[in-house]
Amino acid sequence: MTTPNANLYALLSSRFPADRSACCIETQDGLYYSWDDLERATARIANLLLSLDLPAGSRVAVQVEKSPEALFLYLATLRAGLVYLPLNTAYRAAEIEYFVGNAEPAVVVCTAQNFGWVSKIAFKSGAHSVFTLNDDRSGTLLERAAAHSDACEIVPRAADELAAILYTSGTTGRSKGAMLSHGNLASNAQVLHDYWGWSRRPPGSDVLLHALPIFHVHGLFVASHGALLSGSKMIWLSKFDAREVIRQLPRATVFMGVPTYYVRLLAEDGFTRETCRAMRLFISGSAPLLKETFESFQQRTGHTILERYGMSETVMLTSNPYDGDAGSVRRGGTVGLPLPGVTLRVVDDAGRLCGPDEIGHLQVKGPNVFAGYWRMPEKTREEFTGDGFFKTGDVGKVDRGGYVSIVGRSKDLIISGGFNVYPKEIEGVIDELPGVSESAVVGVPHPDFGEAVVAVVVPRDGASLDAGSVISTLKGRIANFKVPKQVHFVAELPRNTMGKVQKNVLRERFSAAPA
Ligand code: AMP
Numbered sequence: 001m002t003t004p005n006a007n008l009y010a011l012l013s014s015r016f017p018a019d020r021s022a023c024c025i026e027t028q029d030g031l032y033y034s035w036d037d038l039e040r041a042t043a044r045i046a047n048l049l050l051s052l053d054l055p056a057g058s059r060v061a062v063q064v065e066k067s068p069e070a071l072f073l074y075l076a077t078l079r080a081g082l083v084y085l086p087l088n089t090a091y092r093a094a095e096i097e098y099f100v101g102n103a104e105p106a107v108v109v110c111t112a113q114n115f116g117w118v119s120k121i122a123f124k125s126g127a128h129s130v131f132t133l134n135d136d137r138s139g140t141l142l143e144r145a146a147a148h149s150d151a152c153e154i155v156p157r158a159a160d161e162l163a164a165i166l167y168t169s170g171t172t173g174r175s176k177g178a179m180l181s182h183g184n185l186a187s188n189a190q191v192l193h194d195y196w197g198w199s200r201r202p203p204g205s206d207v208l209l210h211a212l213p214i215f216h217v218h219g220l221f222v223a224s225h226g227a228l229l230s231g232s233k234m235i236w237l238s239k240f241d242a243r244e245v246i247r248q249l250p251r252a253t254v255f256m257g258v259p260t261y262y263v264r265l266l267a268e269d270g271f272t273r274e275t276c277r278a279m280r281l282f283i284s285g286s287a288p289l290l291k292e293t294f295e296s297f298q299q300r301t302g303h304t305i306l307e308r309y310g311m312s313e314t315v316m317l318t319s320n321p322y323d324g325d326a327g328s329v330r331r332g333g334t335v336g337l338p339l340p341g342v343t344l345r346v347v348d349d350a351g352r353l354c355g356p357d358e359i360g361h362l363q364v365k366g367p368n369v370f371a372g373y374w375r376m377p378e379k380t381r382e383e384f385t386g387d388g389f390f391k392t393g394d395v396g397k398v399d400r401g402g403y404v405s406i407v408g409r410s411k412d413l414i415i416s417g418g419f420n421v422y423p424k425e426i427e428g429v430i431d432e433l434p435g436v437s438e439s440a441v442v443g444v445p446h447p448d449f450g451e452a453v454v455a456v457v458v459p460r461d462g463a464s465l466d467a468g469s470v471i472s473t474l475k476g477r478i479a480n481f482k483v484p485k486q487v488h489f490v491a492e493l494p495r496n497t498m499g500k501v502q503k504n505v506l507r508e509r510f511s512a513a514p515a
Contacts, residue, residue, distance in 0.1 A: 040150035045076030047148035061105035081155030159183030177374030189225035209252035258499030294332035309335035363389035414443030435463030455484035
C-alpha cells in the first residue's frame, strides 16, 4: 500500500476546480490568472528550485511585495517539498541579517531594488542562490523559471515534515522561527473550510477579496488556503485600501481583515449595506476587535463580523460560530469557541486549572500546534508544558458557554503594588468615556509600586479631554490600584502592519514621562 502524499500542495490542488480555465485570481489592475496558470507557474518555479539540487529541508526565504507570483512562489516551494520562509516587507538590513543568519536559507528571493544589500547578507550566510521578484512580474526568478517545464510531480512529504517557518513579530527579545509542518497547515485549513461554511457552498461560488499581506499567517495561510481549498476565485489587492475594498466588495462573498481595516471601512461614507450585498462572511483577527467596531459594523451593514483567534505558532485556535444554530451566536468582545480538534485550557500562575470566567494563561493542544522554534530547543521546552500543551503567552478566560476572551499578552500584564492589572479591563472602561476613541494601557517602572498603570488615550475628533478628569472619573468606577497614575493623549496608537498596538513602543515612550 502506498502512503498518500501529505504535502499540503497535494491537498490544495486536489480541490482545484475541474475546469482549470476558470479564473483563480483577478487583480485590481484587471489581470486574470486561471487555475491552469497557477498550476503551470508553480510547476515552473518548483522545477527551478528542484534543479538547484538542494538538500531536503532547505529554506526558501522571501521578502517581496505582494503579487500573484509571490503566492505562486509559496505554492511552488511547497510543491518542491522545500520550506517557505516569508519575511515582512518592512524589515531592513539589520533585521534581514538576523533572520537570514538564523534560518540559513538555501534560496533567498527579494525585490530587484533590494538585491544589492540582500544578496550580500544571503551569500555571507551560505545561500546557494538569490533571485529577484518584483510586483510587475519581472525579475530573475520568473526569467529562470520560464526555461523549466510547466509540469511537475508534487514532492512527497510526511505530515510532520516542515512546510514553513514563520518568524514571530518579536516585540520583546529576538524573534523566533515557528516551525509549521504540512500536517499543521493542512489540518487547520480543512477545519476552517468546514467551520466557516466554504464546504457548504457550491464549488466556485465564493469569491474572496484578499487584501491582507502574505508574509503573515492571516493572509498567507488562513485567507489563501480558504480560497484554494474550495476552488474559489480571489480578487487580489496589493494592499488594503478602504476605497478599493469598497469598489470590489459588491463582487465578493468573503473578506478577512485585521480590526483596523474595519475601522477604516466604517470611516468611509461610501461603505453601506449595498456595498456588502453579495457578502456572506466578514472575518476579523490578529488583534482585538473593539466592541464598538463590532456593533457599528452590524448597524451599518447588517453583517456580524466573525472574530477568531490564532497565532503564528498554531494557525487558528478559536472562532465565533459561522451560523447561529444550537443557540450559538457571534459574540463581540470574544474570540469564540475552540475549533474542532483544539483543546484549550486556562491555568493560573501555578499551573492549576481556572474555573469559568477566571482569568489565567491560555494553553493549547491540537494537530495545528507547531513542533517548536527553529534552532531554539531550550525556548521550545520552556513554551510547552509537561503534558504537551503550548503556552500561548496570551491571558484570557473561558465563560460557562465555552466562549474565549483574550485579556492581553502575559508580558503586558501589569503588576502594580502587588496587584494584577489587566490592561484590557481598564481600556474597556476608558473607551466608554465620552470623547474617547480608543486607548491603550501599559505598565511603566515605578519606584514604589514596581509598575505604575499608564493610559494612552486617543480622543475623538473635536473632543477636549484632560488627564485630571479622566483619572477622577475612573476613580469612581474601578479600584484605586487600577486607576492610571498618568494619562497621555496621542493622535493615534502605534500599530504594526497586522494592526497590533505596539505596547513596547508606548512603554518606552512613556516610561520617562513626567507624572
Ligand atoms: P501573530 O503570531 O503575529 O499572529 O500574533 C498572535 C497574537 O495576536 C496572539 O497570541 C494574540 O495575542 C493576538 N491575537 C490574534 N488574534 C486575536 C484576536 N482576535 N483578539 C485578540 N488578540 C488576538
